Amino acid sequence: MNAVALPRLAVTAGEPAGVGPELLIRLAATPLAANFIAVADRGLLERAAARCGTAIELIDDDGAPLAARAAGTLRVRHIPLAAEEQPGRPDPRNAAHVLTTLAEAADGCMSGRYDAVVTAPLQKSSMNDGLGIRFSGHTEFFAERSRSDVVMMLASPELRVALATTHLPLAAVPAAITADGLTRTLRIVHAELRDKFGFAAPRIAVLGLNPHAGESGHLGREEIDTIVPVLEALRAEGLHLLGPLPADTAFVPAQRAGYDAVLAMYHDQALPVLKSEAFDRTVNLTLGLPFIRTSVDHGTALDLAGSGRADPSSLIAAARMALELSARRATRG
Ligand SMILES: NC(=O)c1ccc[n+]([C@@H]2O[C@H](COP(=O)([O-])OP(=O)(O)OC[C@H]3O[C@@H](n4cnc5c(N)ncnc54)[C@H](O)[C@@H]3O)[C@@H](O)[C@H]2O)c1
Numbered sequence: 315m316n317a318v319a320l321p322r323l324a325v326t327a328g329e330p331a332g333v334g335p336e337l338l339i340r341l342a343a344t345p346l347a348a349n350f351i352a353v354a355d356r357g358l359l360e361r362a363a364a365r366c367g368t369a370i371e372l373i374d375d376d377g378a379p380l381a382a383r384a385a386g387t388l389r390v391r392h393i394p395l396a397a398e399e400q401p402g403r404p405d406p407r408n409a410a411h412v413l414t415t416l417a418e419a420a421d422g423c424m425s426g427r428y429d430a431v432v433t434a435p436l437q438k439s440s441m442n443d444g445l446g447i448r449f450s451g452h453t454e455f456f457a458e459r460s461r462s463d464v465v466m467m468l469a470s471p472e473l474r475v476a477l478a479t480t481h482l483p484l485a486a487v488p489a490a491i492t493a494d495g496l497t498r499t500l501r502i503v504h505a506e507l508r509d510k511f512g513f514a515a516p517r518i519a520v521l522g523l524n525p526h527a528g529e530s531g532h533l534g535r536e537e538i539d540t541i542v543p544v545l546e547a548l549r550a551e552g553l554h555l556l557g558p559l560p561a562d563t564a565f566v567p568a569q570r571a572g573y574d575a576v577l578a579m580y581h582d583q584a585l586p587v588l589k590s591e592a593f594d595r596t597v598n599l600t601l602g603l604p605f606i607r608t609s610v611d612h613g614t615a616l617d618l619a620g621s622g623r624a625d626p627s628s629l630i631a632a633a634r635m636a637l638e639l640s641a642r643r644a645t646r647g
């Protein structure tokens with residue numbers, strides 16, 4: 315009888331000067347039942363392992379199925395750096411390298427070479443400086459690469475939060491909340507809560523944009539003009555939607571019992587709630603992609619890079635979630 319092959323998870327190292335490379339080494343040291351393929355520079359990983367004092371065996375990935383992986387071993391798809399990393403000091407010359415790792419991981423997922431991608435954090439400022447084009451984040455890059463409508467969700471075991479808008483200046487948020495965009499976002503969140511998380515009839519709490527959800531129009535009209543009409547139209551289709559709720563009280567325990575996920579209007583409306591209560595357990599995932607993508611809930615932590623002190627918990631949680639989602643997809647066929 316053939317042994318069952320382990321899921322092939324592409325793991326990108328993110329910003330070479332950040333904590334990503336050392337977190338990959340810490341991930342590989344776990345006994346998780348996955349064939350991790352680091353899409354990264356081999357020398358970068360060797361140096362990261364040396365800095366954390368962790369033994370690692372790097373093996374060039376030949377695409378062969380693997381029935382078991384020994385902790386401390388890691389397959390590598392070598393993508394060369396442009397310049398050797400200096401921990402804590404991102405070098406924009408490496409931005410194209412980082413972009414190539416993301417493209418390889420996304421294309422590999424879409425062609426079936428990988429079962430999922432797990433990403434370590436990148437430095438958005440360095441990507442913008444080095445590429446000379448606007449680069450907002452992994453979420454937007456993977457959406458464009460796969461020509462998909464996507465939604466950013468951060469999920470801890472206790473709370474799931476999706477975002478109506480992602481990486482844009484606060485001043486641009488109100489204009490970015492449109493009936494069309496909200497409708498597409500809510501349809502994706504609803505479908506993915508069912509398909510990825512197994513909720514037969516997901517309940518989604520939608521936050522208002524303004525204080526007190528607009529106070530009947532006295533503190534802003536986005537709720538009346540845009541959010542409420544979208545909710546009413548989608549309720550008529552059978553979606554279970556609450557709100558628009560005032561954001562300041564939407565996360566208190568009594569409210570949480572009434573929903574399976576929250577849709578927040580902008581990045582910092584809800585992510586501080588998650589990150590302050592579950593920084594080590596939260597996973598960032600992209601809904602709506604034709605492949606599974608999970609990530610850490612933190613950034614490059616340049617102040618810790620190279621010290622070996624960065625906490626790998628969120629990357630490990632992201633890998634676990636990618637494995638669970640791959641298994642669920644395999645069961646659904
Ligand atoms: N998934 C991603 O690619 C991702 C996510 C968030 C932020 N970022 C980017 O990271 C860069 C830095 O962002 P920032 O400074 O706002 O946030 P950050 O998460 O890098 O750092 C904020 C604080 O949290 C600490 N921290 C972060 N990760 C940690 C870990 N694993 N263990 C222990 N402590 C940790 C840092 O030391 C710092 O004190 C920015 O360019 C941002 O855009 C990328």
Ligand SMILES: N[C@H](C(=O)O)[C@H](O)COP(=O)(O)O
Binds near residue numbers: 450452581585610611
């Ligand atoms: N919004 C994310 C967070 O705060 O954790 C983060 O910036 C990462 O985004 P991407 O996965 O799109 O890079």
